[in-house]
Amino acid sequence: MAVVRRNRALRAKVEQGLKEANAAFTVAAALMGPEVLEEALSCPRRSVSLEVSTRNIMSENVPVFTFHTDSGDDALLPYGFAQTSGELDAALEKMQAVFADMLELAQVEKSMQLLAQDIEKTRRRVNALEYVMIPETEKNIRYITMKLDENERGNTTRLMKVKDMVLQDAHHYQS
Numbered sequence: 001m002a003v004v005r006r007n008r009a010l011r012a013k014v015e016q017g018l019k020e021a022n023a024a025f026t027v028a029a030a031l032m033g034p035e036v037l038e039e040a041l042s043c044p045r046r047s048v049s050l051e052v053s054t055r056n057i058m059s060e061n062v063p064v065f066t067f068h069t070d071s072g073d074d075a076l077l078p079y080g081f082a083q084t085s086g087e088l089d090a091a092l093e094k095m096q097a098v099f100a101d102m103l104e105l106a107q108v109e110k111s112m113q114l115l116a117q118d119i120e121k122t123r124r125r126v127n128a129l130e131y132v133m134i135p136e137t138e139k140n141i142r143y144i145t146m147k148l149d150e151n152e153r154g155n156t157t158r159l160m161k162v163k164d165m166v167l168q169d170a171h172h173y174q175s
Helices: 002-032 034-041 086-174
Strands: 048-057 060-069
Touching: 002 034, 002 086, 048 086, 060 086
Parallel strands: none
Antiparallel strands: 048 060
């Protein structure tokens, strides 16, 4: 449930950040024109690498995303300042701010999906035990108990007949 709550909070934060970044990009595109905007963003100066590892939660391996940029300079923008507006700078800053939250949201959602699948599989197993295996085993126990009781009664009856036969033979020899 903590994963679900974290997912809900991250989703709201990411959606708000993307809405703000999209609004800023729309304003920048309106001021600069789509051709100038495309030209300004066509040659990135930084690259991002993404590492995927796993960690174990409730015996389920869930992904962990870690990203690294090749430059530590956050102010390094991929365009010159002469032809672009300040709105584009603000839009890129907002997009960069929401990027880490987007990766964390992807990690949390994948974790939630894997955990939900594992919970569903466990629920099926529990249902199979509760509604199939346990009643079938109880039925077998009743059947075996009845058979053992029947055999015990049969043995008791046989012993009584043997005793009667022995007593008759003993009575017959005495007479």
